[in-house]
Amino acid sequence: MTEGQGQKPPARKAGSDAPTLQDVAQAAGVSTATVSRCLNMPERVVKDTRERVLAVVEKLGYAPNFGARALAAKRTNTIGAIIPTMENAIFARGLQAFQEELARHGLTLLVASSSYQPELEREQIRTLLARGADALLLIGFERAASVYELLDQRSVPYVIAWAFDETAQHPAIGFDNREAMRALARQVFELGHRDVAIITAPLAPNDRARDRVSGVWDAAREVGLCPDEITLIETPYSIENGAAAMEDLLGQKPRPTAVMCGNDVLAVGAMGQAQSMGLSVPGDISITGFDDIEIAGIVTPALTTVHVPHRQMGKEAAQVLSDLLGGATAGAPVRLQTEIMSRASLGPVPREDA
Amino acid sequence: MTEGQGQKPPARKAGSDAPTLQDVAQAAGVSTATVSRCLNMPERVVKDTRERVLAVVEKLGYAPNFGARALAAKRTNTIGAIIPTMENAIFARGLQAFQEELARHGLTLLVASSSYQPELEREQIRTLLARGADALLLIGFERAASVYELLDQRSVPYVIAWAFDETAQHPAIGFDNREAMRALARQVFELGHRDVAIITAPLAPNDRARDRVSGVWDAAREVGLCPDEITLIETPYSIENGAAAMEDLLGQKPRPTAVMCGNDVLAVGAMGQAQSMGLSVPGDISITGFDDIEIAGIVTPALTTVHVPHRQMGKEAAQVLSDLLGGATAGAPVRLQTEIMSRASLGPVPREDA
DNA sequence: TTGTAGGCGTTATCAT
DNA sequence: ATGATAACGCCTACAA
Numbered sequence: 001m002t003e004g005q006g007q008k009p010p011a012r013k014a015g016s017d018a019p020t021l022q023d024v025a026q027a028a029g030v031s032t033a034t035v036s037r038c039l040n041m042p043e044r045v046v047k048d049t050r051e052r053v054l055a056v057v058e059k060l061g062y063a064p065n066f067g068a069r070a071l072a073a074k075r076t077n078t079i080g081a082i083i084p085t086m087e088n089a090i091f092a093r094g095l096q097a098f099q100e101e102l103a104r105h106g107l108t109l110l111v112a113s114s115s116y117q118p119e120l121e122r123e124q125i126r127t128l129l130a131r132g133a134d135a136l137l138l139i140g141f142e143r144a145a146s147v148y149e150l151l152d153q154r155s156v157p158y159v160i161a162w163a164f165d166e167t168a169q170h171p172a173i174g175f176d177n178r179e180a181m182r183a184l185a186r187q188v189f190e191l192g193h194r195d196v197a198i199i200t201a202p203l204a205p206n207d208r209a210r211d212r213v214s215g216v217w218d219a220a221r222e223v224g225l226c227p228d229e230i231t232l233i234e235t236p237y238s239i240e241n242g243a244a245a246m247e248d249l250l251g252q253k254p255r256p257t258a259v260m261c262g263n264d265v266l267a268v269g270a271m272g273q274a275q276s277m278g279l280s281v282p283g284d285i286s287i288t289g290f291d292d293i294e295i296a297g298i299v300t301p302a303l304t305t306v307h308v309p310h311r312q313m314g315k316e317a318a319q320v321l322s323d324l325l326g327g328a329t330a331g332a333p334v335r336l337q338t339e340i341m342s343r344a345s346l347g348p349v350p351r352e353d354a
Numbered sequence: 355m356t357e358g359q360g361q362k363p364p365a366r367k368a369g370s371d372a373p374t375l376q377d378v379a380q381a382a383g384v385s386t387a388t389v390s391r392c393l394n395m396p397e398r399v400v401k402d403t404r405e406r407v408l409a410v411v412e413k414l415g416y417a418p419n420f421g422a423r424a425l426a427a428k429r430t431n432t433i434g435a436i437i438p439t440m441e442n443a444i445f446a447r448g449l450q451a452f453q454e455e456l457a458r459h460g461l462t463l464l465v466a467s468s469s470y471q472p473e474l475e476r477e478q479i480r481t482l483l484a485r486g487a488d489a490l491l492l493i494g495f496e497r498a499a500s501v502y503e504l505l506d507q508r509s510v511p512y513v514i515a516w517a518f519d520e521t522a523q524h525p526a527i528g529f530d531n532r533e534a535m536r537a538l539a540r541q542v543f544e545l546g547h548r549d550v551a552i553i554t555a556p557l558a559p560n561d562r563a564r565d566r567v568s569g570v571w572d573a574a575r576e577v578g579l580c581p582d583e584i585t586l587i588e589t590p591y592s593i594e595n596g597a598a599a600m601e602d603l604l605g606q607k608p609r610p611t612a613v614m615c616g617n618d619v620l621a622v623g624a625m626g627q628a629q630s631m632g633l634s635v636p637g638d639i640s641i642t643g644f645d646d647i648e649i650a651g652i653v654t655p656a657l658t659t660v661h662v663p664h665r666q667m668g669k670e671a672a673q674v675l676s677d678l679l680g681g682a683t684a685g686a687p688v689r690l691q692t693e694i695m696s697r698a699s700l701g702p703v704p705r706e707d708a
Numbered sequence: 709t710t711g712t713a714g715g716c717g718t719t720a721t722c723a724t
Numbered sequence: 725a726t727g728a729t730a731a732c733g734c735c736t737a738c739a740a
Contacts, residue, residue: 063480096441388709
């Protein structure tokens, strides 16, 4: 020792650091190993010392350093989720349920968002893994093969949500976007609509959106309509964009009598725009949505849409991951049921008066 | 070496681990220090080797282990935020801006939610610090002194948002909830309303909600009303709860002619309920909100509410933290301006017909 | 410009 | 039941 009088090192300029295992061990008069055991395998230490140690832990406000723990244990009890955006209420709701269920299993959620950009998603996956995520929640199937290879090679458990594909080779829990939208579109066509338009989120980076559009096309063909005749507008998720898209649509020569939207937010925007341009919904024009978020039941008229069990999906996804981490082998994709919520915004085709 | 023939250790049963600095260094024929420098101080390594190293990094898909890095560097470039709930759109919007601005400064956001529970918030703060958060974003001023002491002792930079108090001893950026609500309440009283009710989020764990109620009381006193005469219902944030609260209110003896809600979500629920019970808004009853979220402009009639610059607040909060981390000394609390959005849901008091 | 080596806080394997 | 002690992956003086 070069300087031998002080008990403590010279006071640091900045505040003191967090207490460490070392600090606790010293204060309790035991080794760091014992403190560690008190925290991780309490039954393997005698009651007497355990209580003493835990008292010190409490008193010092000790919390294990996460990084160090991850480094040593190679496990973090953390699940990473990469969602396209946080601003979308449906992801928020599903994630909430996901995280509640994770907590029930002693797992923590780490969220990242990809802004619907595949490269960014890839980046975020790496980041989450570097941060020690033990498993991942992914949205939709579509991503570069190399991403799946990475996950596979590192043997990182993952589950895909918000989409369903019975042929998919990945653990998944979701619903059939195409089938759900087809069912809704059938109702639209049965009501006599033939001049139909679609407002959807951008299709390129979004397989769920594409599936929904395909569903409309399927139903169109069933009634002898050519999908090409269906005007399609792609625009990002927001009420304003929905309104702008509707404005475009209303300028078309044979004005559509029904507009099917890829989600409720676009639908609400579209509806507001139609009304503010003097049209009656569904008197002059029918509008449908997808997701059944809260606002769908609030607007006037209430929105006919597809109900998706977001919370259930989040919860079951968490269970799947927990099982996977427990060593379970991946099961077949799980398919959740959707339900058409028939409300007021979809009505029969208005009588011709052109 | 006990077994000396294989180049590689026996293949692991599970997938391979992530590549390490070691791996990159070996493949590039340099030391780990050089690889580290290539990543952290590229200018301090010659172009030739740098390119070679970075190529290997790319090829191997190397990403630095976050925990190890934090351990060694004692810095993570990560900012922690503890918000009461993710389900509230206003926090979502502000956080989004916060995170965008953080990214601009090379910082990453880590979010945790406290569910409006002080003990949980305290817990989450510890967790975020253990995870290496360099600084924190907190919502509202109210928390145990011991929490502030902890932050202080560890000299963790932090900023408080969504609230303003000129006397506060903490770095803060927000708006004056009380003053904003008082201004809105004045308009309500000026329109002749005297039978007023309040629907608010639970007050106990929420200083912002309390401030807003105080604002109404202030305005009430200004017109000679006793705050006690103002019915007050506390209920958690949700459209349905707003509706239920309104149902209660409409059963009262002198039915209120105006209902001021602590936030837009409760207001929208309240409005829907009033309408579905046959009342006209604002013909029979006026309703106001707070926050000016998107839905406020969508409902019919559009909601009179207080606009809060959530995005600006998020952005500036990020700047403050970035400055603080850069060594800047904390400035005075910043006050952002709110604005009353006069729309259709607030009208004059209906003529008496009792 | 590059390499060597010590240490960051935990866990886990051995001894004891 | 408890205590040493070697990793874990990275950063950073310090040396060369």
